[in-house]
Amino acid sequence: MLVLLALCLVGFAQPSPLPSKHLKPDRIQATSDNEDTWLSVPEIITKYGYPCEEYHITTPDNYILTLHRIPHGKNSKVTPSEVAYLQHGILSSSADWIISGPSKGLAYVLADEGYDVWMGNARGNKLSRNHTYLNPNTSDEFWDFSWHEIGYYDLPAMIDFVLEKTNKDSLFHIGHSQGTTTFYVMMSMRPDYNAKVKAHFSLAPIGFMNHMTSPLMHIIAFWQKPMGLLLNLIGIREFLPSNDFMSLGGNILCGDDSLTQVLCTNALFAICGFSPKEMNGTLLPIMSGHTPAGASTKQFLHYAQEINSGHFRRYDYGMVGNLQKYGSIWAPDYDLKKITAPVYIHYSNNDWLSGKTDVDRLYSGLANVQGKFLVAEDSFNHLDYVFGIRARELVYNKVISLMKRH
């Protein structure tokens, strides 16, 4: 069994020119007559009658990122004065916020409510898989980043661009999953950004992780140390789960049920789980067309370190590496007390990744936390914050009423 696991995990670090072959989107797309499955984010948004703009920016360390904007609602010509910036989770992209369609997806809901909506894309996802001189197809150096670099470089660069473009001093920041981790990294490492955030909303926050319950993340965490050694030899790479690894997920989590099989062969759902109650079957092919959107192996290893250590801290390079990098044998903790912008936390009972104990610990560590809201639906899971049938009534309406306080 262990040998099998090891083989599976080695498999997921192998480079492959065609990630799509692992994820069977062809089969799914073939049965889908919904064009949203293959249209781009701006194409989908404009198809539904909303304006959309796309921008490319370069980070100080030369990654080229894509930003999307819905500058105003459908029936308006004026750009609203309040900016809402949305940051997606791991293996996701700006597509997350629109996949559910008008009056359901958070980007549309906020545009209808009179916000100027911006959506970031983290380095390494398929919309930000570019660099001024490194080739993501061939360069290991391109993939040598975790969510630390996304929080330290990408998020500040995108926020500065948005503020400059809109001529504003501050904005609302809404993050989901890794989009909350990167917010906490940015704020603790670069506290001058506190002044640029009117309020932050954490949907399924992830800081501490030692109480998460995702079976596949437990497997990755179990193998984190040997995997780390292995990756030192073969290089940190793009996260491309092998067929074997994914069918392991499928066998552990799913029976022969065809709906759950589709989900379990999708890396994102296999890792995060799903609740049939909140799942809109019509959206499945569309989700599969846009996710998983890509990530680096190091992002997962960094989370695996959190699961094993119980710390929310910088990447652990081992004693010698830490001494070189940080001047101490331990990787430094992120200092939550430096996060002085108002923070609102939204969490749920059935979340495989954002465990209640871990959320409580994050909550009590933050310097200016304004509230903690439990989603009033026991089956609500990690991805339901973006794809759930009732995300609007259970989460977004609350977020919007809180935004209006500021």
Ligand SMILES: *[C@@H]1O[C@H](CO)[C@@H](O)[C@H](O)[C@H]1NC(C)=O
């Ligand atoms: C990457 O960025 C370069 C320079 O801006 C651009 O010419 C190229 O089209 C981009 N490649 C992709 C795949 O977006």
Ligand SMILES: *[C@@H]1O[C@H](CO)[C@@H](O)[C@H](O)[C@H]1NC(C)=O
């Ligand atoms: C990387 O590979 C993809 C798919 O083969 C190709 O479309 C893209 O142009 C390549 N990018 C670079 C920078 O060579």
Ligand SMILES: *[C@@H]1O[C@H](CO)[C@@H](O)[C@H](O)[C@H]1NC(C)=O
């Ligand atoms: C499921 O998604 C489709 C396509 O966006 C939509 O028309 C339908 O109303 C959704 N169903 C529910 C129950 O939300």
